[in-house]
Every structure is written in structure tokens, then in C-alpha cells.
Amino acid sequence: MTAHAHRHELYTVDQVRALDRRAIEQLGIPGYELMQRAAAAALVCLRQHWPQARRTAVYCGPGNNGGDGFLLAALAREAGLHAEVFAPAESRGDDATRARREFEHGGGIVNAWNDAVVLPAVDVHVDALYGTGLQRALAADVAALVRRIHATGAPVLALDVPSGVNADTGDVPGEAVQADVTVTFIASKRGLYTGVAPGYVGAVQLESLGLPETLWQNAHGDAELMQPWTLPPRPRQSHKGNNGHVLAIGGDHGTAGAIRLCGEAALRGGAGLVSVATRAEHLIALNSARPELMAHDVNGPQALEALLPRATVLAVGPGLGQGAWGHALWLTALDAHLPMVLDADGLNLLAQEPRQLSVPAVMTPHPGEAARLLGCDTATIGADRFAAVRELARRYQAVVVLKGAGSLVADPEGRVAVCPWGNPGMATGGMGDLLTGIVAALLAQGCDAWQAATLGVSLHARAGDLAARHGGERGLIATDLLEPLRLLLNGRES
């Protein structure tokens, strides 16, 4: 393991607990010392982010997260800051109880919390209510406290995890603290990076608490955080035949846009040739809008079969529909045994008619499509996106992208990568069609399914961020991503 390689790894709560135990038992560092180090690191973080802050309020829960908070308050007082502590519950456990006493022995006062308490005017609120031990939705009185904290408008530093966020899954079963900064200890918790959690964590800062690198050796996480990379430059002698031929299949009546976006993204993703198999009525518009696309009138399976021998990768689904035309093309495409990306109605048809996919295959469901494929509702998908994406990959023996904030990619063996890029400007029609085209183009250029899916997701999300940086999130449209995508693909923008 290279230095700090664990920083790219994401851990489950159980794995984090095992690391804590390892630090205590194998390195001989007592839990209370870890708590002291966490508090010290949190104070440094607070002063870095809010150097002018003089008045703070620290909200301490019953467990060790609350213990971190008491010790932070004690250190803040020693450093000359005003730190007012509110504890909605009694402390439990030796370390948390000891931390509370240490704060009180230093002259600190612990204010009980009830609805009548008036929150002081502070520069920063510190959330030490719950960390990795959160078991369920915040109780009504704590949820009310959280709302009152937010209503003050002052910034919030969350210790380890914003309270109310499930650090394992990224789910928020009730109310949660909306942090500006989350300082997280020892290891990155996987739940902070996907689903609704990214809306609560703010900037995440990992503090390793001075623990030696040996702690993480042979203690791999459950998932990996994607790192920015791209394909190497093309060989000078490259010709279009070396770069694959994507055949995009879709665009039923009224949905020509979806298949055009997919095709254009495959071109900008570097495919050597891109053909589109679609309805006759779309040909003129497609040809005039993007002459580089080879648009074919495909009225049924036979016409599609005629195109298959020249294709190296299929992109199946954007605008395909679920009618007789779409279904017939879908069956023909799946029987072709070519590498493929399956999206949109390609996935909806699969949900209705489950079958084995040829290898390599990449599936790109959003949570709604994932729910149809797994026969559950979208809330179940959101409650544990890691479990959902793994189950899809296992069941269909494909690489699966579960889209949405913090997109996940899983392979059938359970490997998972998490995308830290992307923004809400991308929540607009057509963005998914682009991803399908990009992943197909990468498969066409020789990537395996895992590489194509992870690189495709990362380039797509980073292109979204680059486009939003220039023009803002609202009003961002799918085609805005095509030029930044090309820059990123060629390593021209980081």
C-alpha cells in the first residue's frame, strides 16, 4: 500500500470499528486518547475554516461522538474561545462520561437541552450529537434542536458524521444536520459520499489522528473513491478502425433526442465510428444536426441484423420505448453477443423479461430503473445504494452503474467505486443518454467493462462540473458537457 492509499478507500461502519479496535488493541492507543486526538484535530479544523470565530456552541450526544464534543469544548475553552455545551441526553460509556467530567472539571457547564432553551448567538455550531453509532432516525426533540441550529444561519462543523446521516448507507431516515464542514476521523465512511448524504456533509476532511500507515495495511475498505484519470494519448498511426464502432439503438417516435445525444457522446468519447439505428422519420434531422453520425432507417430486426456485423459495441436503450418496435430490436441486440451498454428502456425491458446478458455488459440504471430491475421501490434503493448496486451486478453478471448524486459502479464480484463528482445541474433530461454514449465509446476503444464504466462515470461527472463552473448549475443542458468531456478525455483540464 502506498502512503495514504487508504485515503481513496471507503469503509463501512463495522470496518471503521475494527480499525478503532486495531488502534486500541494492536497499537496500544487507548480509546480515550483517540478521542482526545479527534477533538484536537477538530479544533484545528474549526480554526482553519473559521479563523475569526470566537463563540461556539457544541451539541453533545450520549455516545463517543458526544465525547469528542466535550473534549473539543474543553480544548476550545483552553484556547480562549467561548464554548457553550448543550447535551440533550446523559452520557453513556466510560470514555464519553470521562470526557464530560473533564469538560466540567475545567469549569465548563453542560446545559440540558429542551424546547424552551434559547440558542446563543455563535460564530460556529459544532455537531457532536451522533456519529457512526446512529441507529435510527433522530428523535423528535433532537430533530427540533437541529432545525433550531439551522434557523440561526451560522455555519456548522460536524464531528465525524453529520448527525442523522447513516454513515454506512448515506441514507437519512429523518432529520439531519446540514454541515458546512465534516471532519471525519481515522477512515472515510462510505455513506458520506452517495445518495442524499452529499447534501448534508459539506466539505469532508479526513483526519488520520497521527496513526501509522500500518494500521490500514490489510484492512481494506468496502469501496473505492474514484480518482481522476483518462486514457493515454492515441498512437500516432491510429486509424478509425482501431477505435471501435458504436451502434446506438433507439429513438422511437418522438424520442429522437435521446439517441442523438447518445450518439454524439459516443463521438466525443472517442469512438472511431458511430452508427445510429433508429426510426426512418429521424434520419434527415440526425444527418443535418450531426453529419458524423451514420443514421440508419431500422424498421425491424432484419434491418438491425444487417448492421450488426460492422458494429463492435452496442448502446441499447435511449428512447427505445417498450413497444413492439423497441422490444424486437432489444431482443435482436441481446442475441448479437456484442459488448454492450444497456440503459433506459433497454433496462425496463430487461426488468420485464429477465435474461442473461452477454459479456462484457454495462448497465446504467437510475434509482427508478434499479427499483424495477430488483422488484422493489426507489426508497428501498435509496436506503442502501451499495447493497442495491451489488445485488444488480450479481444478479445480471454485469458491471452496473447506479446513477444519481454519488454514482456507484459495481462488478459481479462486489467491487464498488464511488464517484465524488457531478452536481445538481445534471438533474436534467438527456444527461443519462450522454453517459451511455461515453461508456460505449470507451468499450469501443478497448476498455474492459469496469474501466469503461468507472472512467465513463468520472468523465461525465467531471464534465458536468466543468460546464457548471463556467455557466452555473441551473440551466445546464446535456450538450453543454460535450466540449468539456473532450477536454477531460484528452487530459487538458483537471
Ligand SMILES: NC(=O)C1=CN([C@@H]2O[C@H](COP(=O)(O)OP(=O)(O)OC[C@H]3O[C@@H](n4cnc5c(N)ncnc54)[C@H](OP(=O)(O)O)[C@@H]3O)[C@@H](O)[C@H]2O)[C@@H](O)CC1
Ligand atoms: N471508538 C473509537 O475509538 C473512537 C470513536 N470516536 C467517535 O465515536 C463515535 C462513535 O461513538 P459511538 O459508537 O458511541 O456512537 P455515537 O454515534 O456517539 O452514538 C451512540 C449512542 O447513541 C445512541 N443512539 C444511536 N442512535 C440514536 C438515535 N437515533 N436516537 C437516540 N439515541 C441514539 C446509542 O444508544 P442505543 O441506540 O444503543 O440505545 C448510543 O448510546 C464516532 O463517530 C467518533 O465520533 C472518535 O472519538 C475516535 C475514536
Ligand SMILES: Nc1ncnc2c1ncn2[C@@H]1O[C@H](COP(=O)(O)OP(=O)(O)O)[C@@H](O)[C@H]1O
Ligand atoms: N444531483 C446530482 N449530482 C450528481 N449527478 C447527478 C445529479 N443528478 C443527476 N446526475 C447525473 O446525471 C445523469 C442523469 O441520468 P438519467 O437520470 O438517466 O437522466 P436522463 O434519463 O434524463 O438522461 C446521471 O449520470 C446522474 O448521475
Ligand SMILES: [K+]
Ligand atoms: K456528529
